[in-house]
Amino acid sequence: DCKRRSRNGWQVFTPDLAQKQQDRLQIETQLRRALDNSEFRLVYQPQVDLRHGGIVAAEALIRWQSHQLGELRPDLFISHAETTGDIVRIGDWVLREACRQVREWREQGLDFVRVAINVSYRQFVAEDLAVKVAETLREFDLPGSALELEFTERVLIEDAPATLRTFAELRRMGVVLTIDDFGEGYSALNYLRRLPIHGLKLSQLFVEGVPENRSDVAVCEAVGAIARSLGLDLVAEGVERESQRRFLLELGVPVGQGFLFAPGLPPDELARRLANSGTRPAG
Numbered sequence: 001d002c003k004r005r006s007r008n009g010w011q012v013f014t015p016d017l018a019q020k021q022q023d024r025l026q027i028e029t030q031l032r033r034a035l036d037n038s039e040f041r042l043v044y045q046p047q048v049d050l051r052h053g054g055i056v057a058a059e060a061l062i063r064w065q066s067h068q069l070g071e072l073r074p075d076l077f078i079s080h081a082e083t084t085g086d087i088v089r090i091g092d093w094v095l096r097e098a099c100r101q102v103r104e105w106r107e108q109g110l111d112f113v114r115v116a117i118n119v120s121y122r123q124f125v126a127e128d129l130a131v132k133v134a135e136t137l138r139e140f141d142l143p144g145s146a147l148e149l150e151f152t153e154r155v156l157i158e159d160a161p162a163t164l165r166t167f168a169e170l171r172r173m174g175v176v177l178t179i180d181d182f183g184e185g186y187s188a189l190n191y192l193r194r195l196p197i198h199g200l201k202l203s204q205l206f207v208e209g210v211p212e213n214r215s216d217v218a219v220c221e222a223v224g225a226i227a228r229s230l231g232l233d234l235v236a237e238g239v240e241r242e243s244q245r246r247f248l249l250e251l252g253v254p255v256g257q258g259f260l261f262a263p264g265l266p267p268d269e270l271a272r273r274l275a276n277s278g279t280r281p282a283g
């Protein structure tokens with residue numbers, strides 16, 4: 001290893017760090033072109049009723065097939081896209097593509113499907129998200145209730161002045177609002193009372209350890225109690241095993257998603273399952 005003098009003091013410069021910076025530059029360069037090259041697509045992970053497995057909704061998850069870098073998972077590039085600001089354009093594409101897909105499914109008679117999309121905190125700061133959503137719903141002639149927005153607690157920490165108004169407007173349109181990865185965040189719980197949200201997604205970080213790990217059990221029970229007492233919907237993510245499904249059901253969590261049921265699926269595969277399986281309307 002060699003050492004380089006940085007502005008803030010000594011910094012260890014390892015080949016590993018060099019490689020990371022190289023990767024970051026590559027990813028950021030390729031990201032800028034990815035939208036124009038149509039390198040993104042969405043897959044849809046079913047959210048199922050934990051009692052019988054009927055599909056109640058689906059979460060759109062972005063996939064990037066980079067011509068230069070191959071297939072990259074969102075965990076590898078979303079944070080870069082947030083740093084560069086590209087996430088705003090990418091987020092707009094996700095919103096339009098998801099709505100276009102729901103419109104297509106509705107034409108096929110699958111008219112109860114609600115799709116959840118992930119929204120970055122940067123989209124709340126950079127643009128009037130409520131206006132953007134309203135325009136897109138109008139373009140594809142969809143009711144607000146066909147769309148769910150998942151956002152993380154980061155949105156609340158950034159606390160853009162217009163955030164509360166944006167939430168109120170989205171809610172007025174009937175759009176379903178959910179806090180993603182709940183329990184991973186670091187903010188106080190008092191915002192839960194002020195926000196006009198519908199539900200929480202229990203983070204797979206804690207679902208992973210149940211029913212064996214006692215502290216994970218405790219967190220899941222606490223989140224269940226919070227949701228119940230505030231009248232919020234609760235969806236568990238990362239359900240991989242039958243023992244987890246049973247635990248969650250006993251806890252009173254009605255809906256879950258995870259590899260036990262399905263990973264993110266191409267749209268036609270989700271449509272096939274919707275047409276074949278006993279489905280229940282969401283909500």
Ligand code: C2E
Pocket residue numbers: 045060061062073074075078091094117118119120150180181204237238239240257258259260263264
């Ligand atoms: P998330 O929103 O919490 O999505 C759940 C992630 O867990 C997905 O990873 C999904 O494939 C994975 N997963 C689902 N079931 C299981 C399971 O049973 N076990 C395990 N181990 N994992 C499971 P994915 O697709 O790689 O996405 C990672 C994260 O990237 C998402 O976490 C979300 O925060 C973000 N993301 C994905 N798509 C978008 C997008 O369109 N926009 C934005 N802003 N973020 C996105």
Ligand code: MG
Pocket residue numbers: 059118150180
């Ligand atoms: Mg999500």
Ligand code: MG
Pocket residue numbers: 180181201203237
């Ligand atoms: Mg999540």
Ligand code: MG
Pocket residue numbers: 181203204237
């Ligand atoms: Mg998660």
